[in-house]
Amino acid sequence: MLPNKVGKQLGRPTYSLTGWLVTKFFKWHNQILEENAVKLCNIQPNDTVLELGHGPGFGLQAASQLLTGPEGKLIGVDYSQYMHEMASKRMKEQISKGKLVLYYSDLVTMPIEENTVDKVFHCNCYYFWPDLKAGARAIHRVMKPGGIMVTTLRLDSVIKAANMKVLTGDNWRPEVYMKALQSCGFTDVRMENKRDKLITFQAIFATAVK
Numbered sequence: 416m417l418p419n420k421v422g423k424q425l426g427r428p429t430y431s432l433t434g435w436l437v438t439k440f441f442k443w444h445n446q447i448l449e450e451n452a453v454k455l456c457n458i459q460p461n462d463t464v465l466e467l468g469h470g471p472g473f474g475l476q477a478a479s480q481l482l483t484g485p486e487g488k489l490i491g492v493d494y495s496q497y498m499h500e501m502a503s504k505r506m507k508e509q510i511s512k513g514k515l516v517l518y519y520s521d522l523v524t525m526p527i528e529e530n531t532v533d534k535v536f537h538c539n540c541y542y543f544w545p546d547l548k549a550g551a552r553a554i555h556r557v558m559k560p561g562g563i564m565v566t567t568l569r570l571d572s573v574i575k576a577a578n579m580k581v582l583t584g585d586n587w588r589p590e591v592y593m594k595a596l597q598s599c600g601f602t603d604v605r606m607e608n609k610r611d612k613l614i615t616f617q618a619i620f621a622t623a624v625k
Contacts, residue, residue, distance in 0.1 A: 445538055448567040449474030451611055452536040453481070455565045455618055460484030462533040465557065466491045467522060468540035472502035478536075479509050489515045490532070492525045523549050527557045530625070535564040542573065542587035547595035555600045558623035564601070566592075566619045567609075589619060596621045 449466075453474055458464055461484035466474050469491040479489050489509065493499050499519040509515040518525055522544065535554055544550040554564060570589065576582045585591050593604045601621035609618050 445470060446473045447611060447614055448538040448569065448616055449536075450477045451609065451616065452538055452565050452567040452618070453477040455567070455609075455620070456534040456536050456563060458482065458534055461486035463488045463531055464490070464534045464536070465527070465532045467493075467535065467537035467554070468498075468543075469493050469502050469517070470495075470498050472505040474536065474538065475502060475506055475509075475515065479506070479515060482514065487514065490527060491515065491517045492520050492522060492527075493517075494519070494521045523553045525553065525557070529556050530559050532557045533559055533562050535562065536566065538567045539569075539573075541566060541592050542582050544586065547586055547592055548599060551592075551595045551599035551601070555623055555625075560623060560625040562623040564596075564621045564623070567616055568619075569614070569616045571615075589617065593619060593621075600624055 449470075450473070456464070456478075458478060458481040460482060462482065464478050464482065466478065466489075469475050470493065472491070475489060475491050482489055491502060491506075493502065496519055499517060503510065503517055506515050506517070510517065518527075520526065523546075535558060541547065541550065558564070568589070573582065573587050577587050589606050593606065596604045600623060602624045604619070604621045606617050606619045609616050
């Protein structure tokens with residue numbers, strides 16, 4: 416019962432004690448993953464960049480510093496109202512300048528036009544999607560041809576969560592997600608081991624082909 420409750424809060428934090436604890440976990444566990452996902456995207460000043468499951472906004476903060484061109488634009492999507500409001504407060508200056516748009520939305524129904532996004536990143540996110548192929552199709556739909564997607568995770572931690580039944584089913588397995596990406600129009604799908612600040616993590620890369 417408890418692992419299931421924790422898993423739900425990790426996927427969609429709410430206004431609760433558990434949700435508050437999850438935000439603390441995000442800062443400790445996710446920040447380095449989000450910052451590295453941003454670096455690995457090779458963001459250019461005038462790119463349009465999308466973060467999925469942005470949480471409190473650490474990745475948004477890192478990405479916004481690189482979008483210095485007049486056409487540079489940042490988009491965030493999260494289906495937790497708690498995270499949407501937290502990121503809105505953290506990023507209020509960028510929102511007021513029109514450099515950032517946040518959507519409180521499900522991935523599959525996100526209101527983003529087709530073929531408009533250069534780079535997509537997300538961290539510790541895909542294992543909570545009910546349908547990986549639907550998620551992969553939704554990402555592919557909004558990306559420009561040749562656009563790059565990066566997701567980062569700490570596989571050792573994900574395996575522990577699966578063993579504790581915090582994550583259920585097989586969606587947590589990187590090979591399952593990578594297969595979904597390949598089936599939905601992505602190429603050069605691969606996973607690489609990375610290291611930063613004595614922490615080993617994994618990065619999945621994919622290129623949108625249209």
